[in-house]
Amino acid sequence: MNRPTSAASDDAPDSPDPAGSITPRSTDVEVSLYRTLVQEIEDCAIFLLSPEGRVRTWNAGARRIKGYAADEIIGEHFSRFYPQEALARGWPDHELREALAHGRFEDEGWRVRKDGTLFWANVVITALRDPSGVPIGFAKLTRDLTVRRQEEERLRQSEERFRLLVESVKDYAIFMLDPDGRVASWNTGAIEIKGYLPAEIIGQHFSVFYRPEDNAAGKPAYELAMAQRFGRVEDEGWRVRKDGSMFWANVVINAVHDSTGLLRGYAKVTRDLSERKRLEELERSSQHVSEFLATLAHELRNPLAPLRNAVGVMQLETVSPKLASCRDMIDRQTGQLSRLVDDLLDMGRITTGKIELRTAPIDMAAVVAHSVEAVRPLADQREQDIDIDMPEQPVIVEGDFVRLVQVLQNLLNNASKFSPMGSRIAVRIESEVRNVVMRVSDHGRGISPDALESVFTLFAQEDRLLDSTHNGLGIGLTLCRSLVELHGGVITAASEGRGKGSIFSVRLPRARHRAGNGGPKPLRRAMDISAGALRILVIDDNRDSADSLAMLIGMMGHEARAAHGGAQGVAIAREFVPHLVLVDLAMPDMDGFAVLHALREYAPLASTMTAAMTGFGQNQDRERSMLAGFDAHLVKPVEMALLDDLLARAKRRQHAGDASWPVA
Template identity: 65%
Template structure:
């Protein structure tokens, strides 16, 4: 170590024989001079440099002869010198014996480095301060890493805080909220000042709190490092949302638990779609079976109507009743068809059979359909219609369905012996059809969601009156497909409700379409009757269809079971077999296989006749070898075309 001429206090040379030998001055100075990673040098009381080691030469760039005797301020930036920082450091070291600081220092070549500086007061044997020892370490690389880490953490913090689709926040080891990002504010509704320091169990439902779910999640995260689940969570306003939650335990480098990172996603829309999908699938499966069961009793009714329509000598009153049954059976058959495709209901994709229809006729048919319900409740309907016919272009059955649904609702949610009004008004560009009741009414909150799928306003529905929750949604879909709109208004609970349907007028050049007439022409075209076997376990359906076919001039045999049908065919070789698929002993597919394998039918036509009418059902029957697929109740026009085709050979 290069020293100035200033004397260094001598060590006490006297020592006892058993004491270890003290380090000599030369050894001490050699040790200090050999240190390369720390600048170690002495200052006099004025702050001038009196010694200089290898580390000082390496860190600061000066040789000893260039710097000894110079003031320590040579190493400080101009700004520090201007504010007297070097003198301040010496004063603090003199007053307290030691001073430590970090800051920018200047090398010989003018470059800056970040330094850790320790100045210690040097004393003689009498305890008087005779100068200072100064140690300087170059921490530039370390500071750069720390700054890089700080900037990375700052960028990460800014990134997390700016995320709005995810609630990202930290919990302390006890589960209390320590940070709060923009997404957390948006999803959960709390401002940071409202939630920081609160326990995260604030977001859990009462049943989850009772089951200690928050504590279980934290313990699981500690045990496994991470836990993920989904469930209902509570917003600030008390509303629920379906959340995907990930909690990760956070440890320091010594594996000490520092807290938890929690990420929450609002999955309410996905949950709603999943629930809709499950509900739609279950309802579709149920309705497919229901439609089949409804078609079985509808079939004999339609067949009986066909028989009655072929009677020429019928009293007018009975004919009038027959026509009502025909219209209502047709209407019911159409609705059963639509039940098979729940997708059309949930998406509003319902095929419309458009025609020019009189709104007064729509109202009359709708009232006719709700009479049984309203009579049971001693209720009445009062209409207010224009004096002249008003026409719209639409599907009459669907528009009847809309008005009927509104009347049903009005009846169900109105007192006994009350009156429901149906008013039709003309506007400049649209027709208004209003259904007005004096019943329980709808709350303001309910008005905003009453037309949503599967929504049933609690205060609007009577106990026990709940349905599928699709009625008003279907009404809205049908009306909108007609280019119109539907709205609800109410003065509040117990102040009644008004549903208003707006529909555009029919254009002047829309011509009325003729009603369908039963196929008498096809019947007359059958000059010689066919040999027909009807196999159906529904006796009313089989008997009524056989009677209708016999009245058309055909020779018919009936069987109510599959095996019985095989016996009938053996003794009565048919030209046409109408075969039900759902038979009690062996199904229609097995009957067909037997007929084919035993060569009992030759070139006869075999037609599947069933209540199942989905495309997949028709594909299956075709693959099984059936020549055609008729859906119950059998459409007379379809049946007549089949008979006419067979009669022509």
């Protein structure tokens, strides 16, 4: 056994040292200095092994790291530094064989201290040979990397916890893309939101989540370029699930670089905001409620007004029992319609009902045939042709037949209504891999670029104030969009601008499988009206409304005249000098407020009673009329009781002998 020593044996001064720096030509002083240097190093265990693997030298670092004093370990086999698991597989001998075969062997693993504790070691074993090449032992360097190992393990556990957290998130699609934009990871949220299993999507380019038109426009590549340039890009828009259905997504893409600045890929987070978007649309729609309610009331009350006036005239006449029955029936139904309008106004809001779809595999050819048949009378009246372009093979979607016909019929109606006489309308069905696209195009008035999205907003219309020729209530396209989205699809509008026609596109996923009235009111009689005739002027651009109300007032015993416009009404008033003027507020040439101002400017009419008469009956409408100076605000159709009250006020004013009362 070798003699214990803390340095190389005195009888072998020229033995190679761990670094290979001591040679037969080295001086004794150099050897002594070098051995002292090695001996005093504490951060690294440096020692020599015999060819058999027994410890020959031992430095301060070996004593600190492994816990043995020199006299405790020199002469012992170095295998005692290895745990049982390594000994069982013969790892110490393997290390020596590898060092002999290759000159050097490096390893990291668990090693054992004198007290039995383990530490994580980096080990380098170098084979030593004499000048003739004969092996004479090994130099062994061991570093304690336990602290680094613990940090790495903590980092690994943290990364593992983060990975498990990301993978378990269901509300967010969180995944990685490689630098080329191909999917590199896939969490549970991505499975839930996009519908792909990891095996189906990893390795695929992320452009598969975008609509064909977005891919054609280069949107995926643009977003990666922006993320690489600015570090982060955020977007909201339509994305496509595996089954072809659309959802509104919030997408954040972050570029990921390594410590050298090299791009390693992209982190992508996607949220499904379809429900939020629906709620936002409802919220935006509520902003149009007041306008809608006012428009609805006005449009319904305008035709109701002459009906109610005509009934009032009939009630003042003696008629046969049959005519009286018909008159009373009209009166009851007119009253019912008026109550429906009032109920709608009292609600103060429009609520959307839940629509249950009755889905089944549907051939789009049948949808097109039924829709075109329904629109044909309107198109024929406008001398318009409807061109149909469909694939030869059946195109099947999963949906509600009635609702899809409703969508296409609405689009065709709009195309016909907003296109010139004798024009052509086209219906085209296109079959894609995962979707069916239905397009309706026309050569009509088109849509301005900033209105392409708002045309789908509830109650909103681009030209409500500019062109009332074809205006309705602004519900049709909103209903279309709601129905299409219930089918998992999306509807979009495209137009090159005003006067250049429009194209409405509906994209749907392909089918997965083939295929009591109130009592009559008492009759009104002329003799029920007290004596004292008044001069009354009715101004309304609706001739039926003006003439019928003037007739009714005349049959009550008053002198009544009708004017069919604001300017005409002002002219008649200056000649007629009425005691009471009933004036419609919404007239094209001169509205009711302008008429009131003109009447007040003419001295003989300064004290004439005035009543606003309109289909707009909300509180703010009444307040506006009273602030403008009207004495009353009557909502069409005018209730007879309110008209009686107004006439009674005029009579009381006449009987009071007011000096300012107009005199003809």
